[in-house]
Amino acid sequence: MKGILLVNLGSPDSPEPKDVKKYLGEFLMDERVIDIPFLARTALVKGIILKTRPKQSAAAYKKIWWDEGSPLIVLSERLQNKIQKQVEEPVALAMRYGSMTIKKGLQELVDKGVKEVLLFPLYPQFAMATTETILVLAEDIRKVHFPDLKIESVPAFYNKPDYIEVLSNAIENHLKGIDYEHLLFSYHGVPERHIRKSDVTKSHCKIDGSCCTTASKAHEFCYRHQCYEVTRLVAEKLKFKEGTYSTSFQSRLGFDPWLLPYTDRTIERLGKQGVKNMAIVTPAFVSDCLETLEEIAMEGQEIFHEMGGKDFTTVPCLNDDDEFVNLLSKWISEWAKATVKVS
Ligand SMILES: C=CC1=C(C)c2cc3[nH]c(cc4nc(cc5[nH]c(cc1n2)c(C)c5CCC(=O)O)C(CCC(=O)O)=C4C)c(C)c3C=C
Numbered sequence: 001m002k003g004i005l006l007v008n009l010g011s012p013d014s015p016e017p018k019d020v021k022k023y024l025g026e027f028l029m030d031e032r033v034i035d036i037p038f039l040a041r042t043a044l045v046k047g048i049i050l051k052t053r054p055k056q057s058a059a060a061y062k063k064i065w066w067d068e069g070s071p072l073i074v075l076s077e078r079l080q081n082k083i084q085k086q087v088e089e090p091v092a093l094a095m096r097y098g099s100m101t102i103k104k105g106l107q108e109l110v111d112k113g114v115k116e117v118l119l120f121p122l123y124p125q126f127a128m129a130t131t132e133t134i135l136v137l138a139e140d141i142r143k144v145h146f147p148d149l150k151i152e153s154v155p156a157f158y159n160k161p162d163y164i165e166v167l168s169n170a171i172e173n174h175l176k177g178i179d180y181e182h183l184l185f186s187y188h189g190v191p192e193r194h195i196r197k198s199d200v201t202k203s204h205c206k207i208d209g210s211c212c213t214t215a216s217k218a219h220e221f222c223y224r225h226q227c228y229e230v231t232r233l234v235a236e237k238l239k240f241k242e243g244t245y246s247t248s249f250q251s252r253l254g255f256d257p258w259l260l261p262y263t264d265r266t267i268e269r270l271g272k273q274g275v276k277n278m279a280i281v282t283p284a285f286v287s288d289c290l291e292t293l294e295e296i297a298m299e300g301q302e303i304f305h306e307m308g309g310k311d312f313t314t315v316p317c318l319n320d321d322d323e324f325v326n327l328l329s330k331w332i333s334e335w336a337k338a339t340v341k342v343s
């Protein structure tokens with residue numbers, strides 16, 4: 001029997017500093033998130049970041065926490081439940097960090113008699129800190145705990161025409177009747193070093209003005225290219241005029257150079273330039289979460305208002321949007337019907 005494991009990032013068990021600290025400790029000690037040698041990472045994470053960040057992050061989580069729990073988890077569960085209604089195979093949900101582990105998710109499927117799993121990272125773009133870390137951990141767990149299980153994974157779907165159509169429709173529907181001068185596509189940032197590390201050609205990604213628009217094998221794993229491509233394809237589909245939209249990167253942490261331009265600076269600049277009404281969409285996130293509900297919808301809006309801006313509209317993530325559910329269910333059903341091809 002076949003089964004599906006959807007995997008998202010994860011959240012702390014509660015917005016209390018002790019749970020946030022535990023969650024951040026696991027997240028930031030991942031060598032694909034803070035990619036420096038173990039001893040240096042331990043000193044940075046345990047000796048510096050975990051001394052102050054949990055309190056700060058807990059305060060932010062408290063502002064967005066729902067009665068049912070973390071928005072990211074609740075929205076991922078709604079997505080799972082809606083997909084389960086459309087596909088015959090069992091659909092489980094796991095998180096890369098936190099209590100809903102990948103091991104538990106695989107165990108749940110195995111207990112139902114599943115022998116072949118479709119591992120579905122809920123990220124439209126590939127990144128070492130998201131997709132890759134899920135694939136590597138799932139394989140490690142498989143080898144140790146489920147050696148007979150077959151696992152195949154869904155690659156980044158950033159440029160699939162049907163995904164671009166669903167995303168474009170969601171943006172268009174949400175912004176219908178709203179007067180905005182500029183639409184900002186804000187993606188989660190990563191350190192520039194991550195882009196170079198994921199470059200399979202070892203020479204293409206220069207993070208300059210041209211590498212991401214020059215065809216290359218590197219793009220299969222280039223987060224920056226994939227983000228710019230989503231913006232380009234949506235803009236093409238919705239016939240946006242040049243200059244009315246742009247791309248930026250949010251949520252930087254630490255002192256390394258991260259992908260530019262930064263979202264907060266871009267919002268600031270738009271406000272200073274006299275833009276009064278702006279909208280923002282966050283296509284690196286499938287589910288609304290701390291980074292969209294607090295950093296963008298609250299902090300971003302505050303920056304815009306401070307710079308003289310007026311209306312700040314945030315487009316929700318795809319979450320459990322019906323068209324998105326139909327699309328993921330279609331992909332899953334196609335995989336389930338296909339003859340066995342396992343990685
Ligand atoms: C070195 C640090 C980080 C990298 C690299 C990184 C990449 C990355 N993250 C997401 C998605 C999410 N990140 C979220 C929260 C979050 N991210 C970092 C750090 C890095 N992320 C931190 C420290 C936090 C915690 C919150 C905070 O203290 O600011 C979330 C939200 C989780 C939630 O519970 O709501 C998401 C989602 C992507 C897509 C990505 C690389 C492409």
Ligand SMILES: [Fe+2]
Pocket residue numbers: 188251
């Ligand atoms: Fe993050």
Ligand SMILES: [Fe+2]
Pocket residue numbers: 204205206207208210211212213222224225
């Ligand atoms: Fe590039």
